[in-house]
Amino acid sequence: MITESFPIEIQKTPQSRIYELEEGLKKFGRIFSDHMFVADYKEGKWENAQIIPYGNFSLSPATSAIHYGQAIFEGLKAYKNRAGEVLVFRPFDNMKRMNKSAERMCMATIPEELFKQALFTLLKIDRDWVPQVEGSALYIRPFMFATDEYVGIKPSDNYKFSIIMSPVGAYYSEPVRVKIETFYSRSVEGGTGTAKAAGNYAASLYPAKLAQEKGYHQLVWTDAKEHKYIEESGTMNIMFVIDGVLVTPPLSDTILHGITRDSVLKLARHYGIPVEERKISVDEIIEAHNKGLLQDMFGTGTAATIAHVQLFNYNDKDYELPPVENREFSNRVKKHLDKIKTGEAEDIFNWTVNIDKM
Known part of the structure; x- marks a missing residue:
């Protein structure tokens, strides 16, 4: 079977594993749908x-991504509406961001038509997994990595682009x-912090492990120069409501340009809520907390959508946040986003793509 617009050869699995779907909802990112997309970049x-059926890659021990880290990825989600149609949330924004990551990591970019055809064809085949x-x-994971069989430092001439998918429930159960991190840094000015590069996440694992050993789920990263200003939190962008104003750090080359972040800011402005994208110091957050003005603190990201922060720690002192049930904005925007993604609310920004109408 060959698709018409972009030639994609399709080989279906002889035996579906759809019975694993329910188990996948209990273990985030552990169970994968029946099929995956693959393509190779060779000779330009x-x-x-x-x-093809989901399965392992065969790689040379000299594969350059293993040695020199040319690897990027994206994360997006598909949902079903009441009619059983499959809706994808802001896929073209993920495509654009992936190509920006590719440019920063000196990798081949992915043609828009290839990305679209790969994603929508794969979703149509594995629609029962939504x-x-x-x-x-x-959860949809597009990724690309260098495949030169060469041990030497240079941009790869060859790449593999793939998409895998995983049925998921909540990323955080609470x-x-x-x-707040005061020693280690996630990224620096002029670095790769704005790219969804695999190495960025690898570098964050050790300091995150130290925090988890002390009972914390995640870190809040601060700027690398002074460790004075808030940047982002673990796998998420971070936001605060201070005396009725939604405040979040401005985008830069040290902060990932989050798609959920952008969605939340657009909805906040639509609600008429004051929004400030500016530098936020740790001292400002603590002062707002002590004055009773810190009304909300939450992370935004594809995996979690909205992750409420129960408390933050700074210099070995915990600062408790208001009860989650009393947080007006984050609860409102989470419910609204969930309804848009599942077709229960008007999609005023045209964010969702209905693959059954493509």
């Missing part, structure tokens, strides 16, 4: 586009406890 062009349970979704 993309070729061998295929949808759960309809409240709070669940099909409000999170976070620790």
Whole structure:
């Protein structure tokens, strides 16, 4: 079977594993749908586009991504509406961001038509893997890595682009406890912090492990120069409501340009809520907390959507936040986003793509 617009060869699995879907909702990112998309970049062009049964890659020990870290990825989600149609949330924004990451990591970019055809064809084939349970979704992971069989420092000439999908439930089962980091840094000016590069996440694992050993779920990263200003939190952008104003750090080359972040800011402005994208010092957050003006603190990201912060720690002191049930804005925007994603609310910004109408 060959698709018409972009040639994708399709080989379907002889035996579906759809019975694993329910288990996938209990273990985030552990269970994968029946099929995956793969394509290769060779001699300056993309070729061998295929949808095949989910399985392992065969790689040379000299594969350059293993040695020099040219690897990027994205994360987005698909949902079902009441009619059983599959809706994808802001896929074209993920595509654009992936290509920006590719440019920063000196990798081949992915043609828009290839990304679209790969994603929508794969979703149509594995549509039964999109759960309809409240709070669940099909998590979609596009990724690309260098495949030169060469041990030497240079940009790869060859790449593999793939998409895998995983049925998921909630990323966090409870409000999170976070620790403000004052020593380690996630990114620096002029670095790769704005790219979804694999190495960025690898570098964060050790300091995050130290925080988890002390009972915290995640870190809040601060600027690398002074460790004075808030940047982002673990796998998420971070936001505060201070005396009725939604405040979040401005985008820069040290902060990931989050798609959920952008969605929350657009909805806040639509609600008429004051929004400030500016530098926020740790001292300002503590002062607002002590004065009773820190009304909300939460993370935003594809995996968690909205992750309420229960408390933050700074210099070995915990600061408790107001009860989650009393937080007006984050609860409102989370419910609104969930309804937009599942077709229950008007999509005023045209964010969702209905693959059954493509």
